[in-house]
Amino acid sequence: MLELLLSPLRRLGHTTINAIWRLGFITRFLFAILRYSGQSLLRFNLTIREIYFAGVLSVIIVVVSGLFVGMVLGLQGYNTLSRFGSADALGALVALSLLRELGPVLAALLFSSRAGSAMTAEIGLMKATEQLDAMSVMAVNPIARVVAPRFWAGVISMPILAAMFNVMGIFGGYLIGVVMIGLDAGTFWSQMQSNVDLHADVVNGLIKSLCFGIAVTLIAVFEGYDATPTAAGVSAATTRTVVTSALVILAVDFVLTAFMF
Amino acid sequence: MKRSTIDLWVGLFVAIGIAAVVFLSLKVANLTPQSADQTYTLYADFDNIGGLKVKAPVKEAGVVVGRVSAIRLDNKTYRARVSLSLDKQYDFSRDTSAEILTAGLLGEQYVGLLQGGDPDTLKDGEQITLTSSALVLEQLIGKFMTSFTGGNSGKSTASAAQ
Numbered sequence: 001m002l003e004l005l006l007s008p009l010r011r012l013g014h015t016t017i018n019a020i021w022r023l024g025f026i027t028r029f030l031f032a033i034l035r036y037s038g039q040s041l042l043r044f045n046l047t048i049r050e051i052y053f054a055g056v057l058s059v060i061i062v063v064v065s066g067l068f069v070g071m072v073l074g075l076q077g078y079n080t081l082s083r084f085g086s087a088d089a090l091g092a093l094v095a096l097s098l099l100r101e102l103g104p105v106l107a108a109l110l111f112s113s114r115a116g117s118a119m120t121a122e123i124g125l126m127k128a129t130e131q132l133d134a135m136s137v138m139a140v141n142p143i144a145r146v147v148a149p150r151f152w153a154g155v156i157s158m159p160i161l162a163a164m165f166n167v168m169g170i171f172g173g174y175l176i177g178v179v180m181i182g183l184d185a186g187t188f189w190s191q192m193q194s195n196v197d198l199h200a201d202v203v204n205g206l207i208k209s210l211c212f213g214i215a216v217t218l219i220a221v222f223e224g225y226d227a228t229p230t231a232a233g234v235s236a237a238t239t240r241t242v243v244t245s246a247l248v249i250l251a252v253d254f255v256l257t258a259f260m261f
Numbered sequence: 262m263k264r265s266t267i268d269l270w271v272g273l274f275v276a277i278g279i280a281a282v283v284f285l286s287l288k289v290a291n292l293t294p295q296s297a298d299q300t301y302t303l304y305a306d307f308d309n310i311g312g313l314k315v316k317a318p319v320k321e322a323g324v325v326v327g328r329v330s331a332i333r334l335d336n337k338t339y340r341a342r343v344s345l346s347l348d349k350q351y352d353f354s355r356d357t358s359a360e361i362l363t364a365g366l367l368g369e370q371y372v373g374l375l376q377g378g379d380p381d382t383l384k385d386g387e388q389i390t391l392t393s394s395a396l397v398l399e400q401l402i403g404k405f406m407t408s409f410t411g412g413n414s415g416k417s418t419a420s421a422a423q
Contacts, residue, residue, distance in 0.1 A: 045268075052267045056274045095289050160278030167281045170289060193291030194318075194369075202290050206282070 055157030070172025094173030123224025158213025311395025358391035
């Protein structure tokens, strides 16, 4: 009877302690990455290779989703704005929602599922097949050789992808608003230009995407490095990467938005 | 170390990314490289600025000649002091007047300048003295209502006298 009462309690305690343990480990892991980045950035071709796999190969999905998100914003925005007789503000609406929120957040969500999960699976499998241990035996630091290049590749790629997402989204809004619905192109752009501020909107959006890039890539490489070295462990780590990154992106977005705007 | 095709793709990726940021700054945020030495500042005091905001355009004959750079309340006269930063290529005479206008019925508010006839021009830091305030829609409706009812009652007493 007592055992039945205590076992959920014990499980709760175990989960909590485990979560705090992992939080401490991920912080130490981030410092280890930063400490060994010097070594790995000296061999920059490793990072270039990872930018190719994480960034360049994500371009298609980011560009296509950006276009569709922009077109949906154009349609929905036009429907609502025309009800209040201010369809002219469509350009400003599309640009502001993309630059401030949708661009950084959606690009980060796409990036975490397209590239983050791949990073986790790759590092997790390297661990499962004992390649990381083999590197340590050969006096090659696995954090400098494997983890840091992937981390920097993610941090560099993320703002670029978010900027591409924004440009494609604005182009999608232009396609719907000007080409399809027939708003005046001059009004569309001038409303956008008079309402978008370089510092408040463009730069803050890029800072957001940089923060998301750090968070998503850190989670991805950490989950891979921390994965249980079995087939099931790697698959669980990959799932955790996608779920945790999505939650962290949205939570960080809330905090950053509260600070910035 | 040899060049590989991956370098080409990454180079292209970074170049497109930079192009996207430049597009966002220039075309979307309309960053005009306007440094302090290309503009000069004039001040104008208004009784009521209505909904005028910082960065609102300043127009002469419909052409944008500058932006509102700051708005504050003068705590001696209790009038709104608006700083206008104007493009150096335009000079305005001493009797230039400034008024706050609205683009369309419910559009954004801007400062409209009207050039005077004085041959002397305003220098940096000087003040535009001839100003007229923003039209506040509620006050306008209020004035209209009082004049309307006042006129009506005058008419009815006149007809009663007949």
